[in-house]
Amino acid sequence: MATFQEAVEVRDSRQDYLDSIDLDGTRIKGLKYIPEQAYRGKDPVVARVVSLSSPVLIFSEAFSRRRHKSEDEFDSTVIDHEGFHIAQRLGNSALESRLAHPPFDAELICRLEVEAYQNQLSNPYGRVLSAEFIRKLKISLGLYQTLLGL
Numbered sequence: 001m002a003t004f005q006e007a008v009e010v011r012d013s014r015q016d017y018l019d020s021i022d023l024d025g026t027r028i029k030g031l032k033y034i035p036e037q038a039y040r041g042k043d044p045v046v047a048r049v050v051s052l053s054s055p056v057l058i059f060s061e062a063f064s065r066r067r068h069k070s071e072d073e074f075d076s077t078v079i080d081h082e083g084f085h086i087a088q089r090l091g092n093s094a095l096e097s098r099l100a101h102p103p104f105d106a107e108l109i110c111r112l113e114v115e116a117y118q119n120q121l122s123n124p125y126g127r128v129l130s131a132e133f134i135r136k137l138k139i140s141l142g143l144y145q146t147l148l149g150l
């Protein structure tokens, strides 16, 4: 079983590490390591929920030091943000169908992001988060709130 530190340093250990994360109490079906970088615009993608029944994709950016300085910060993104997105969608078939087919509703997506960042910032599991990490979360939250005109 690989530790977070090993997963940061040794790419080949990352799936082992992801498999060791306790997902009990979350709605996440599993975690799958994607060794490539993916981008949304200029921003590297950290993780992506593809569907409610498939594993959450975890991109190599998630193991970058500039993104997560600790296992607690990693878990904050994976469980408190991505896991929250799954919880938002579960049992909400109207929401699911709006997200499944274009044209995508930008306002709806922004609202889902605001809720996920607010959940992450509420730190429901009392994780140890650095001031820098919290600052970045607040910047992301603020961007989505600005887009919504809040």
Ligand SMILES: [Zn+2]
Pocket (backbone or CB within 6 Å): 081, 085, 112, 113, 116
């Ligand atoms: Zn999100």
